[in-house]
Amino acid sequence: MVDQRARALEILESVKDPEVPVLSVVELGIVREVRVEGDTVAVTVTPTYSGCPAMHVIEEDIVAALRSGGFPIVEVKTVYAPAWNTDWISDASREKLRAYGIAPPGPVPAEQLVPLGRTVRTVSCPYCGSADTSLESEFGATACKSLHTCHSCHQPFEHFKTF
């Protein structure tokens, strides 16, 4: 008998984040738990940012993918604790981000004191690997990304923020 939970997870691996289509909702750490009981698959998800507009699309995509994969009843439950953080993104997924042209997040600092004034964190260029880069803006096209410029290869690039 096929392990139904493994099959559900495999289907979820095909559901990509619409704003970062190189990573699946599993790889991003949005999917926290998957349970299969009979015809029902229950998926627990946690949002990345409170206001991330992609979350609604992601939930719909999860339901649609599992239904077409042969699970007639799909329940999506949202939890907020523990709060999502970028340490849940695996090393292999970070490499996918880099190859896609998005500098991956660094480790989340244990104690995040509020810095009044800019903190300088070196973000390596995803194209040439140079550490000679600068932050243009902490806010990018989506809540999860910031804007940077590489001074070695003169390429502007995005960084998946450490959060």
Next chain:
Amino acid sequence: MSDAPLSEYLLRLGDDRLVLGHRLSEWCGHGPILEEDIALANISLDLLGQASLLLHLAGQVEGEGRDEDALAYWRDETLFRNLQLVELPRGDFGFTMLRQFLFDAWSYHLLDALGRSSHADLAAIAAKALKEDRYHLRHSSEWVLRLGDGTEESHARAQAALDELWPWTGELAYQDEVDTALRARGVVPDLETLRPPWEAMVRDVLGRATLAVPSAPMRMTGGRSGRHTEYLGHLLAEMQIVARSHPGAKW
């Protein structure tokens, strides 16, 4: 199970973020530079997201079947529970940033305390929102430094904004029987204990920004019981018109 003090408190938290988020959204397409336009839209979206979570929970706790959309679009002005500080018109960029800083510094301390609430759902939302407030605060405090300790023009505008905003900060620590009831159950902190660390942080940044802190704030109150400035009604008219013109519409 209905819990009147808690649903009232959640409306206060949610409405602050909904109304301020709407004020920030007014900058979309009007920011002084493209990066700042995007930054304000990002922060606005975070605040709307936080408001949505808080109002959703408020509706659940109230137990009358109202969801976050019903609470946002179908309450009239006198039923809104936000601070008067957040409903004031956006003013110039300096005014927007000074207000954002004063609010972010308060929200940072409040959410930090609410993260230890005895109410699990509220604690979870607060802990999540606090992560976002950290970079909101970093952004607004940097702008306060830059504007205050900037050119003659930017300093003058930032100081004028601070002078106008300061009296409204008296309401931040407003408390009444709602707080008393919830404090007794360990759900919310005593806001008076948050005022000294808020003021220390604010004075530190304003001092470095060479801005003079005005004398004692007026203890303006009213927002928490539905008494608002003339500006909230105009904001709500714009925010609610589409939902009210097309009830139940989906797109």
